[in-house]
Amino acid sequence: MTKDQLQSVRDDIAFMRALAEEGSQVPLLGGGVTAAAGLIFGLASVMHWLIQTGVVQVSSWALLINWVVSGCIFGVVCAVIVRRSSRLPGASSTVNRAVNSAWSAVGFSIFVIFLGLFAVAWATKAYQVFATFPVVILALYGAAWSVAADLTQKGWIRVVALASFAGAVLMGVMATSPHQMLAYAAALLLLAFVPGVILLRQEPSDTI
Secondary structure, eight states: OOHHHHHHHHHHHHHHHHHHHHHHHSOOOOHHHHHHHHHHHHHHHHHHHHHHTTSSOOOTHHHHHHHHHHHHHHHHHHHHHHHHHTTSTTTTSHHHHHHHHHHHHHHHHHHHHHHHHHHHHHHHOOGGGGGGHHHHHHHHHHHHHHHHHHHHOOHHHHHHHHHHHHHHHHHHHTTTOTTHHHHHHHHHIIIIIHHHHHHHHHOOOSOO
16 A cells, blocks of 8 residues: 555545544534424324225325325425524534435435336326335435434434334335324334434524
């Protein structure tokens, strides 16, 4: 290994150490977004379950309307929360920018996956394909929480990430159950809303 290569390795190690130290010191922002996602889409999942099981007697189109309306509400709430979070101390830190980037990628992926599954269902008339949606969502949540855990070195976030992956498998097991969406609602509350509230409580005030 040449002197330049050795120096490059040392620089990489120093960068990763600094990133880890920063992650343990800077409060993780964005808890409001995950809390809002867990609450809004958790309620949408309960409504889906009520419609699907016939407890609420409405047109089958109500299922699609339920999710579209929930998505629009979340979009508005998310925009407000992101604007507020961007003004908090630590918002421009490497850790928060990396974690926010991961969650943004997850959000965009969820939107595209929803459109893709809708296209498959429309083309094949096999609407059962949407039973895979909770599996994919919780797996993506697990990936984003894993990034947050790696950068912050917080054990409880690692537990949330592992629980999200386990929840994804459980959703697959319950794919044919009429209560899958009710279980999915519980998963969203436990794996998005509750962690989001915890992060919100740890956020600094608008001013130092």
